[in-house]
Amino acid sequence: MKKILIYTVGALLIVGNYGCKKFLNQVPDDRLTFDQLYQRKSTVDQALANVYSTLPDQNQDRSASAAGNIGPWTAASDEADYTLPNFTENVNTGAWDATSGNVNYHWQNYYRGIQAASSFMANVTRCTDCNIGGIDIVNRYYNEARALRAIYYYYLIRQYGPVILLGNDPIASDAPLEAISKPRNSMDECVEYIVSELDATISRLPATPQANEDFGHVTASVAEAYKIKTLLTAARPLFNGNTDYAGLRNQDGKQLISQTYNVAKWTRLATAAKSFLNNPNYSSYALYTVAATPSGLPNTAFNRAFIATRDVFLNGWNSEIIFGRGGDVTFYQYSLAPNHNGASGGDKGGSFLSPSQQLVDAFFTANGLPIESDPTYTANGTSTYQAPDPNDQNAPRVISNMYVNREPRFYADITYTNRKWINPQSNIITDFxxxxxxxxxxxxxxxxxxxxxxxxxxxxVAGWTSGRTIFTSIRLAEIYLDYVEALQESNPSDPDILIYLNRIRTRAGIPIYGGGGLPIPTDMRDAIRRERRVELAFELDRYFYTREWKIAETTDTQIRGLNITQNAPAFYTPVVTENRVFQKKHYLWPIPNGEIQKVPVIVQNTGW
Known part of the structure; x- marks a missing residue:
């Protein structure tokens, strides 16, 4: 444990790749002493960038590893599979345990990030030129690091459950092992610490980015958004009265996960989300929309919704983005681009990220209905259909009826056979x-x-070789979905459920529930979950959603797709492409075995 938690001067001088601004790309002189590191703003900036570097990087999503501190979240959920071999296969086959390397690196990296934040906070006041011009940079940087420390604890509890709270002071490099040998705190204690730490930073940080260089930094709105995410994890069934964890106790008998369901956790979440949405300081946030379509694409509501749901991820720091990370997107985008035979450059990728048939079927029809509820939908046969691609107008194509008259988000998210390739300079029609x-x-x-x-x-739209500004980490639509879920579980008659759910549906270009649109669903919980599944697809949400709702035993047992060894029409017959192993113990990751060996007071998660 000591080796993992002690963050040395040498490690502090390693700068990660975070954000999209200039100072984050600087590398400090590794000959600086610890005292010198904190004397000047230029090197303080670099030390702060290092604190940020522990944030998970979705750019590395295709290869779950310590690089980017990313996990197998996309292809270990029922959203997709990766053809490219990686640790996801171990998770999906059950061939992993507490000794697996990928289990260790998250635990180690987040605790290193926590210790780096504490060290930064303890030393940033040494800066001699940080407050030039009357701007209190020291206070702001201090609170950014404080918020990041809480955020890293959030990522730990989401993955491992209740963890060890180290306290607010950095651990000395020569601290004896017994000084840092601590048992796990309870889940409620962890949540309270994270929330209180984030609350403490909110009034001390700018509400939103005030200047170009602020983008990518933690602001008050970012801290509040992570507070909401923490409360959401705490309220869901995995940690809210889950009797499966009745035996998860410290050696002194302390219960680590409360055995009593508490609806107040949902109410607290709803209050926090509503506070965010009603905060006038955050009024600049709005769902991303477009007033008109690109030249050549008819300016219809459907097509505007297609462009909006596509470009919210491509148009930099737009009105919907609360927090994001920059970096090289080449590897990730290569995974998305089909391996078109004979093509080159950005038109020929790896075809690695393969959406499941379950996800394809989850998207609504253009009528705003689930496919199983829309009498106009059929999965059989083909039809001539005009997709909303700006580079393919006036060229209806014969496609499977599975893809005809689906909602705009479907066309923004899925490449299917006989779809025009995304590059407007290309004439390729993808055929899988x-x-x-x-x-x-x-x-x-x-x-x-x-x-x-x-x-x-x-x-x-130019293909995988073309860069873009950021990967979104949190956006306003997610806050809407968190809010309506909290209301559904705590006060299902609250009219805000329909108001905010319908805002998402309106932007998505599908009919609203009630108000002259579609009938209000009789199972609103299911409707909210389905909306979340579609809206946040491929945003690292689904893996944790199914586990926190304790439904992964149903959702994560197989991946279905088309029969890729056949040509049409047999190709369009859905088949099981992968059977998966999911056991109850997989709801949480195991505590790394090496940590328990070094600190025996740490108890292992149930089933491991």
Whole structure:
């Protein structure tokens, strides 16, 4: 444990890749002493960038590893599969345990980030030129680091459950092992600490970015958004009265997860989310919309919704983005682009990220209905249909009826057979059938889709070689969804449920519930979950959603896709492409075995 938690001067001088601004790309002189590091603003900036570097980086999503501190969240959920071999396969087959390396690095990295934040907070006041011009940079940086420390605890409890709270002071590099040998705190204690720490920073940080260089920094709105995420995790069934964890106790008998369901946790979440939404200091946040479509695309409500739900991820720091991370998106986008035979550059990718048939079927129809509830929907046969692609107008294509008259988010997120490729300078029509230009039949390696689809979300219209500004970490639509979920569980008659759910549906270009639109769903909980599944697809949400709701035993047992070894029409027959192993113990990750060996007072998670 000592090796993991002590953050040395040498480690502090390693700068991660965070944000999209200049100071985050600087590397400090590794010959600086610890005292010198904190004397000047230029090196203080670099030390702060290092504190940020522990944030998970979705750019590295295709290869769950310590690089980017990312996990197997997308392809270990029922959203998708990765053809490219990685640790996701271990998770999906159950071939992992407390000794697996990927179990260790998250635990280690987040605690290193926590210790780095505490060290920064203890030393930033040494800066001699940080407050030039009357701006209290020291106070702001101090509170950014304080918020980040709480955020890293949030990421820990979401993955491992209740963890060890180290306190507010940095641990000395020569601290004896017994001084840092602590048992796990309870989940409620962890949540209270995270929330109180975030609350303490909110009044001391600017509400939103005030200047170009502020983007990518933690602001008050970012801290509040993470507070909401923490309260959401605490309120959901995994940690709210879960009797499966009745035996999860410290060696002194202390219960780590409360065995009593408490609706007040949902009420507290609803209050926090409503406070965010009603805060006049955050009035600049709004769901991203467009007033008109690009040239050549008819300016219809449907097409505007398609452009808005596509470009909210491509148009930099827009009105909807609360927090995001920059970096090189090349590897991620290569995973999205089909391996088009004979193509080159940004038109020929790896076909690695393969959306599941379950996700394809989860998108609504253009009528705003689930496919199983819309009498106009059929999965059989083909039709001639005009997709809303600006680079393919006046060219209706024959496609499977599964893809006809679906909602705009479907066309923004999914590449299917006989869809015009996204690059406007390309004439490629993607074909995933076995002998098609992106089909398995002509590919000797792993560069093919396992399910007959690739993801289109987050992909620039010029193809995978074209960069973009950020990956979104939190956006306003997520706050809306957190709010309506909290209301549904605490006060299901609250009219705000429909107000905020319908705002998402309106931006998505589908009919609202009630008010002259569709009938209000009889199962509103299911409707909220389905909206979340579609709206936040490929945003690292689904993996934790199914676990926190304790439904992963149902959702995560297989991946279905199309029959990629066949040509049409047999290609369009859904098949099981992967059977998966999910056991109750998999709701939480195990505490790394090495940590328990070094600090025996740490008890292991249930089942491991």
């Amino acid at each position: 059938t076995n002998s098609g230009n992106a089909g398995k039949g002509a590919i000797a390696n792993n560069d093919y889709t396992k399910t007959g689809y690739t993801s289109r979300k987050h992909l620039t």
